[in-house]
Amino acid sequence: MTFGQKTRKIFVEADFFICNDKKMDELRQGIQRYLELIFDSEIHTPTIAEMAMYTADASASNSACMSRQVGAAIISKTGELISVGRNDVPKFRGGLYTEDDRSVWSEQSKSLEDRDNRCFKWKSRICHNETRRNGILDKIAMQIAASGHVKIGVKAADVRKALANTDIEQLTEFSRSIHAEMEAILAVAREGRHSLIGATLYTTTYPCHNCARHIVAAGITNVVYVEPYKKSLATSLHGDVVSEDLNDSTHVIFRQYGGIAPRHYLRIFQPVSSRKEAGKYFRTPPKDAVPIFRIPLDGPVDYEFKVIADLADKEQTESPGGGDVGGEKGGH
Numbered sequence: 001m002t003f004g005q006k007t008r009k010i011f012v013e014a015d016f017f018i019c020n021d022k023k024m025d026e027l028r029q030g031i032q033r034y035l036e037l038i039f040d041s042e043i044h045t046p047t048i049a050e051m052a053m054y055t056a057d058a059s060a061s062n063s064a065c066m067s068r069q070v071g072a073a074i075i076s077k078t079g080e081l082i083s084v085g086r087n088d089v090p091k092f093r094g095g096l097y098t099e100d101d102r103s104v105w106s107e108q109s110k111s112l113e114d115r116d117n118r119c120f121k122w123k124s125r126i127c128h129n130e131t132r133r134n135g136i137l138d139k140i141a142m143q144i145a146a147s148g149h150v151k152i153g154v155k156a157a158d159v160r161k162a163l164a165n166t167d168i169e170q171l172t173e174f175s176r177s178i179h180a181e182m183e184a185i186l187a188v189a190r191e192g193r194h195s196l197i198g199a200t201l202y203t204t205t206y207p208c209h210n211c212a213r214h215i216v217a218a219g220i221t222n223v224v225y226v227e228p229y230k231k232s233l234a235t236s237l238h239g240d241v242v243s244e245d246l247n248d249s250t251h252v253i254f255r256q257y258g259g260i261a262p263r264h265y266l267r268i269f270q271p272v273s274s275r276k277e278a279g280k281y282f283r284t285p286p287k288d289a290v291p292i293f294r295i296p297l298d299g300p301v302d303y304e305f306k307v308i309a310d311l312a313d314k315e316q317t318e319s320p321g322g323g324d325v326g327g328e329k330g331g332h
Contacts, residue, residue, distance in 0.1 A: 012227045015293065019258040021246060030258065037260065037268050039289035043281075046269055048079045049224060050259040052202040056180075057262030059084045060204050062098070064118045065177050066127050072180040072203040074188070074196065074220070082194045085184030087177045089118045094190050096183060119176055129175040136171075137163050170231045172208055180204075181211040185218050196220055204262075206254070209233040216241045216252050223254045226262075267292065 016034045018027065036042035046054070052073045060071030063086040074082040088096040101116040119127060141160035144150060150159065178186070181203055188194055197219035201207075206225045207215060212234035215223060234242050234254065243251035260268050272292060276282055296303070 008228060013261075015261050015264055017226070017256070017258050017261065019256050034260075036286075038291050038293055039284075039286065040272055040292055041283050041286045041289040043275060043283070044269075046265070047259055048075060049202070049257065050262075050265065052081070052200070053204070053224070053226065053257055053259065054262045054265040055081060055084055056202045056204050057265075059086045060180065062086050063088050063177075063180075064097075064120055065175075066120055067129070067175075068205070070180040070203065070205045072184040072201060074184050075200045075202065076194060077198040080194075082196070082199060083184045083187045085180045085182070085187055087180045087183070089122075089176050090178050091115075091117070095187075096178065122176075127175075129172060132174040133168065133171050137168055140168075172210070172231060179208065179211050181207050182214055185214060185220075200224060202257070205229050206232050207234060209237045212238050212242055212252075221252055223252060224257050225254065226257045 015038075018030050018034075020027065022030070033044060037044055052075045056071040056073040058071065059073065060069040063069040063071070065087050068087075070087045072085045074084075076082050086096070091097045091101070097116050097118045099116075102114050103112045104115045105111075106113045119125070137160060138156075141163060142156045144159045145154060145156040181201060184201065185196065188196060199218075199220045200222040201215060201220050202224045204225070205227045206229035207223060208229065209232055212232070216238065235244060241251055242254060244254050245251070246253060246255055273284070274282070
């Protein structure tokens, strides 16, 4: 099908996520909470899931990966934040490169040095996973074309084109970046902070099969994600320990996130109006409330023209001889 609604790509831009695998009462409760949040008609604070996913999303913004930014956060069984992680290049003595590594004081040279070796700055400034993956495809294409097993006149470029969209395109093994889920797990090990047994990992993107096996081995029992990841073979390669069945108590459960979108976290949960009046709790009655996400139907330029026209009209009517009679403005 050439055309269609690519909901798999666009749904991640939603303001609020509702999982439809719950009971009807739970769905109604979730929708009611969302309406009260966007109309600011009731006080609500973030759920543990919303707090964790916002933390994961914030961590993702620190990633300099040229392919995609991914963030992860691990929450204990009691709801405490244990660790965060992002996908980026590891550095000597542990951790990942950051913006601060661009200006590190060197006692040896008595000057600031740039020690940031993330991919967008290191060597040829290339994505090593993509470059090596394409190199494999090119080499296969050239060997097939030169093997004598293809029709006369078929060139390596033709073979390369035929190999497009094969599973080789899905390889993720050659990246210099550590994945966000792995970094979140390793961060706990580096500091010896907490046990991961029974913990829940929140990640902005469905874990790859490599991360999946580390998640299982770490003792994490639940994974919550927002964006699907079609390259992942987590359930195919580790179906004995990973499941998407929410009722399965013998596997690590991978499930879709439900709640306020991380990008709206501060806008929703930071008060836009007073929570009290004369010392008592007060909220605008639902019938009088207006949504926080008010979207103008006209473009900004239209509003600018209207403001200019109103000002010009006001100057004309208020100027001497502009129509003011007895202190009142002339009508139109």
